[in-house]
Amino acid sequence: MxxxxxxxxxxxxxxxxxxxxxxxxxxxxxxxxxxxxxxxxxxxxxxxxxxxxxxxxxxxxxxxxxxxxxxxxxxxRAPLYGEPLAAAAIDWVTVLTAAVLPERHPYPRLYSALSAMLDAVEAAPAARGWAVALVRYELLVLAELGFGLSLDRCTVTGSADDLFYVSPKSGAAVSAAAARGYEARLLPCPAFLREGGEADWTAILDGLRLTGHFLARDLLIDRRAEILAARERLVTRLKRAVA
Missing domain, CATH: 2.40.50.140 (Nucleic acid-binding proteins)
Incomplete structure (x- = not known):
């Protein structure tokens, strides 16, 4: 070799x-x-x-x-380790990637997305500049490893409108009408994950809650405490930063 x-x-x-x-x-x-x-x-x-x-x-x-x-x-990117939020973001995305990818299997989309994520942190160490990219990267990791979420249509009605929730079991979108009475059992589905563009902090934290559920359930089953500790540090710092 x-x-x-x-x-x-x-x-x-x-x-x-x-x-x-x-x-x-x-x-x-x-x-x-x-x-x-x-x-x-x-x-x-x-x-x-x-x-x-x-x-x-x-x-x-x-x-x-x-x-x-x-x-x-x-x-x-060593200078970024002097910024607590930037350091936590780099720590998490690299730990996640190393933990879940099998060796010697090409994932060119993940390589490009991780490069872009790190570039975003470098360009704007303040979390507002890269937090959306972080959620999208986690979503891509799930998709590339066979656990992608279905966010384009309601799993109950087939409608593409008002997709405000995601089923924590199936990973499929649920419309507001179909979710009525069951909202507390569902996960939020922030619009930026479907439509692109920027997001406010409520939507970003909702996105992290969504991806975090499926990362823990589907990819980090045997290593939750060990690997997800890095993510918990990041999410905690994000919440403090926007409080």
């Missing part, structure tokens, strides 16, 4: 005292793991920051062997 490609750093795990196993997302080869000698050195530590864009080169004698990895920094 030999591959040289741009990649986004997702996770860094210590291997021994000085080395590291790094997972990074490439556009055409998907998520790849690699062993980096001296990965915890003073020189490489700032390069191997989750969210950073790098040029990676993976080399292994066989497909089954953990590849050796060398990296060159393309873009550092």
């Amino acid at each position: 030999q591959l040289r490609a741009p990649a986004l750093i997702l996770s860094v795990r210590s291997h021994g005292e000085h080395n590291a196993v790094v997972r990074a997302l490439t556009e055409d080869a998907g998520m790849l793991a690699g062993y980096i000698r001296g990965g915890h050195s003073r020189r490489l530590r700032p390069v191997l920051q989750p969210g950073n864009a790098v040029l990676g080169e993976w080399r292994a004698r066989s497909e089954e062997q953990l590849a050796g990895l060398t990296v060159e920094l393309i873009e550092s």
Whole structure:
């Protein structure tokens, strides 16, 4: 195996005292793991920051062997870790991506969306500039892994109008008329997820509630407490910021 490609750093795990196993997302080869000698050195530590864009080169004698990895920094997002909300956002999206994607399966749409999400955080560290992109990224993760939500028509009536809710069981939209009397049992369906455009904070938090339910139920079943802790930190900070 030999591959040289741009990649986004997702996770860094210590291997021994000085080395590291790094997972990074490439556009055409998907998520790849690699062993980096001296990965915890003073020189490489700032390069191997989750969210950073790098040029990676993976080399292994066989497909089954953990590849050796060398990296060159393309873009550092380390300064964003000084902003609590931006840091929490980068931490969550990289943790989520590393946790749910199978290795060596290409997901070019997720690569593009994650790049755009990180660019949005960099361009506007204030959460209003990237929170909508975050909800859409979570929705895309669900869809790409086979758990997409059906938000275009009411699952009860077939209508495309007044789709204010989502069934927590089926992941399908429910119109206001069909939901009458059952609103408390349903999840909110903010308009920006169907229609695009910007959203106010109520809609953004509703969107996070919606995607969070299905991420926990369908993708993070065995690792809820471990992985979702990063998301809880982010959502808590968002709520404090807009309170």
